[in-house]
Amino acid sequence: MNLKDRSYLAEPMVGPYEDGEGHIDMKRLRNMSTTFSGWTGWSCFAVLSLGACDQVDQISNELRDLTPHEAYMESLRAVKLAETALGTQWASAAVRSLRDAPTVTLPFGEEGFLFAETPEARSYRVELRRGQRLSINAALDGADAFRIFIDVYRMPEDPSRSPLPVLSSASLSESLEYVSTRRADYVVRFQPELLHGGRYRIELRAGASIAFPVSERDTRAVLSFFGDARDGGSRNHRGVDIFAPRGTPVLSATNGEVYRVETTAIGGNVVWVRDSDRPQRIYYAHLDSQVVRDGMEVEQGTLLGFVGNTGNARTTPPHLHFSVYARGAVDPFYYLFQPPQTLPDASAPLDHLGAWTRTVSPGIRLREAPNSRAPVVSELEESTPLRVLAASGSWYRVRLPDGRDGFVAARLTEAVVEPLRNQFVESASVLFSSPSRVSPVMEDVEAGTDVAVLGSYEGFLYVQSPDGHTGWLAGNADL
Structure with a gap:
């Protein structure tokens, strides 16, 4: 296995193992199980006892390849380093960082320090909606070249189950991206190989995974949403309606192939595009006119037609009905929504990274995450020493003398320079x-x-x- 610059996506197993309703077809799965040496009777039993989402992730975890991080751990075992004190600490830090990852709000940025002599990992828990793109940009200062492992884990609904790695890399040479396939919590973890560390910077952002399909508009123009009642409640809306003046250009939200251009009683003038990057189909309806034909290759931003109100929208103002189909219609809003990307102002001094500070007054609260509403880990006495691990906005990530980590407002600390x-x-x-x-x-x-x-x-x-x-x-x- 090549551990250098290796990045891959481990998606849930779908298709041949599911029936038409999206449930695991156990008969077909058992027939296929002889192909996979990792499949066991316990795994089959586990599938029956998990929630629907956890079922698929549990199977994927059984059948996937090793991540670069896991392969590195196997290499440590091969040379008898995994059982040493350092090897054990390195593995424990990786597990602990998944369990104790602080919940952060995106966009999020942190600058910190990893101590080479003490195996460590940094982690961040984020919530993503289906269709959102997670972008990760990280850099580590240091004169020596070494690997740093970045992993994104989808956390299971059942906390007793193992997280599923959905994106893994052993390189910081380029930014990493992952598009969420469901609403879930994810943990981003990065960890350098043994006996390496230094100052790092990381930025996490969530954004749209496809382009907005109406020229010079954004999600503020969406005035009718997925799931809204239609026809007196007899059916639900299967997309979003984006309102704009008649004749506004409608642009392809993805790269792909036009595979159906037609006029129907409900959709009026419609265009279907098969996404060439992901297993999904995009539906554009109520167009005033279409300018593409079946079989055309399109790129993101290609003109498809113009906003109108054809079909069953004749009594409504002009708008584009926009849908995403991925084994059924899914809510496209977060595929399109582009939240603010500007990081909070960084006011916490960076010259204390890796050094000791102390609290300036009694009753200062150490919190689980860098915000004033996060749960309190501990209330600290005056002059409590805190080792600064990282800075984010106006907060320090710190470590207490007993080894517990948390976050404290930087303004409530002072450098340990002069004695008390x-x-x-x-x-x-x-x-x-x-x-x-x-x-x-x-x-x-x-x-x-x-x-x-x-x-x-x-x-x-x-x-x-x-x-x-x-x-x-x-x-x-x-x-």
Whole structure:
């Protein structure tokens, strides 16, 4: 398996394993199962017990190839590195980052630091609607060339099930994109290979996956939506209506082939285009006139016709009825919707990345995500040391001395530069590497030693010894 610059899409298994209603056809699946060495009786049983969406993802997870990240882990096992302390920490960081990914609002940008000596991963949980395109742009500063693994996982409705990787890469050479095939939560994770790190930047955005089909209009011109009642409630609207003056150009939303140009009683003058990039068909109806013919190859933006009100729309103002069919009609709104792309202003200072800061007052809240409505992880005491992992907008991603991560408003912290006070150690003690009596001892501290107190946490003082070492002294934390 080629691990370099390898990017692929792992989509749910559809088609030959489903009946006309979109359900898994177990008989056909069992007949095909001998083709796949990974298929087991347990998997067949699991399909019966999962929700409809999780069924397909569970099967895909059983049958897919290894991602570059997983292949790298296998290579570590092959040379006996996976069982080492570093290998175990690297694998644990990957799993933990999926479980604990903070929920972020798109567009989102973060600049941070990954410590080479401590295996780490960064992750972000986002919600996507069907048809939305997720764009990922990431860069890692560093003089040495090494791999960094980027994975996008679709999270299952049943949290006891494994996430499904839908996009994977071992390169930052180009931006990555994924179009969501359903409404779901996704986790974006990136992780460098062992013993590598550095300063990184990442930007995540959601946007339209196809072009808007009416010239000089956007989704603000959509005035009738998918699922709206029609004919007194006897049927539902199978697309969206985009209103514009008669004669406004109607443009192809995708690349593809025109395969039907006709006039019908309901749609009036219609054009059907088969998308050449994805398994979907696009329907344009109520055109005043068409300018394409069957069999024509079109590109995104090709003129198809003009807005009108033909067919059963004769009593309504001119508009384009626009539909997307992907094994049935689907809501096309988020295929077309282009949300704001400008990142929030970055006000958190970047010169503290990788360094220690401390809280400036008591009661500061550490949150699960970088927004003031996110759940609270902990309320912090004054002068609690925090290691800054990353900055996003006005927030820091930080790590507490006990290893827990969270987000805190950057303005509520200060650099650990000047000591809070100097204090004499009353009796012989030891300097611990973390605020725990079972953590490694860094050095002995003699009675009468003058130490600089930099902060406090859970009954320990964060201090600097006369020879410049920083660590933790057990004792009175009152400042």
